Amino acid sequence: MDNTLSSALEIIVRTDSGMVRGHNEDAVFANPNLGLAILADGMGGYNAGEVASGMATMMLSAELETAFSARMPHEIDRVTGQLFAHRCILDKVALTNLAIFSAAESQPQYAGMGTTLVTAVFYDNQVTVAHIGDSRLYRLRGEEFSVVTRDHSLLQEQIDSGMISVEEARFSQNKNLVTRALGVDHDVETEIHDYPVQPGDIYLLCSDGLNDMVEDEEIRLTLQMLTANLELAATQLIQMANDNGGRDNVSVIVIKVLREFPAARGWWSKCMAWYR
């Protein structure tokens, strides 16, 4: 049996500049062989937003690709006692953060640039999700559709503190204020969690250009109805955002779990891991 991740995961990537913006400050990346998906929504004047999000996806993907081809993400890290995936993602995100921050500090045209980030790494029947800012990861499992990530935004803080209800939040004028971003400070606080994965699950990574323009219920309906044709689902999501005004760049990464993908735990891979 073909046991690679790419045969267990179907991944579709789409990005669009929308109906209003002249250029696209979103950046997307996916590698089905490593079960890796990265989405970044850049911000900053002129084209600095594109630079920040582009740096985030390119650098993080390259670093994670190298790291995960040397060690398996499900291995236990001997230093921290946690999954290698965790330490690796946190380290590489910090590294990427520093690179963007240094570029912003040293080049006047990039001053103040930054980006949101949401990344998903699939391995050993689970997914590790790391995010910063208001780009989201949704999961559709059967009938249940939920937001897995919690936005790092002023609005989410207001909702959490009970100042404003979820219904009222749709009318808020403060949608575009994130409380965390990559590349705006020397240090970055990354939120990271693991979730078990089931065959049939559909995961959606998106920039706020989608969830600000299209209601969650419509997103759910689209994913559910077009499960059989993921490409069409991704195209339809972007089309809906644009039909509703498309005021922002809109990006989606849709991932369908076709079957289980347990990590190889034979004596041979254990030996190999030991000698690496």
Next chain:
Amino acid sequence: MAKLILSMDGLVLKEILLTKERMSIGRKASNDIQIDNLAISGEHAAVVTILNDSFLEDLNSTNGTLVNGQPAKKHFLKSGDVVELGKYKLKYVTEQAPQAEAADFEKTMVLRPNTLRPPAVAAETPTADARKALDDAQAGRSTPPSGVPAAAPVAAMGAIQILNGASAGRELDLTKTLTSLGKPGVQVAVIAKRPHGYFITHVEGAQFPVLNGRVIDVQAQPLNDHDVIEIAGIKMEFFLKS
């Protein structure tokens, strides 16, 4: 910038710009907005503004506060809301800015931690960054709410009527954004409702839908009144309801 228009018996008394993060309303002179009337409590209510959003809070006043005729303790203000204290009315209005500015405003910005605190905590002197964010935000304050997108409605509602098989004659209104047709695992197509009309797209199956006798390809096809569609052996007619 948002403002409150104070009126009584339909007579406008004054306009108050919401310049401060917290504006208190009451009978006493210490209030930001003083209304010297016995029906108004000394400290009656407050409007708290956080960047572009304003909240009204009743400060346990004796006679209460109404928003759009309903008693309110705490209310998230939307443009056009009318706040009533006794005989006085305060209309909350956010101004409309040119669309270009509005588009610019929607760009995501980072709000550094500790540049903005919940109003309960005394507001600290904002840093340069926060002030800039605040200015930027206020410059474009009047963007229409982007939450409930107002797509131009499709002129006429579309529907399909099944022409053959067991359920011949059945009608189905196409009210949802997406309506799927066919048999899952065999052949499925969807009809998407878009601002400028209805479109049919093939979803799954080896067979593609037939539109007016011609097999369509993977591209979405616009539907016209009285088009005949065939999916998984079922013929149906698309029509527009007036």
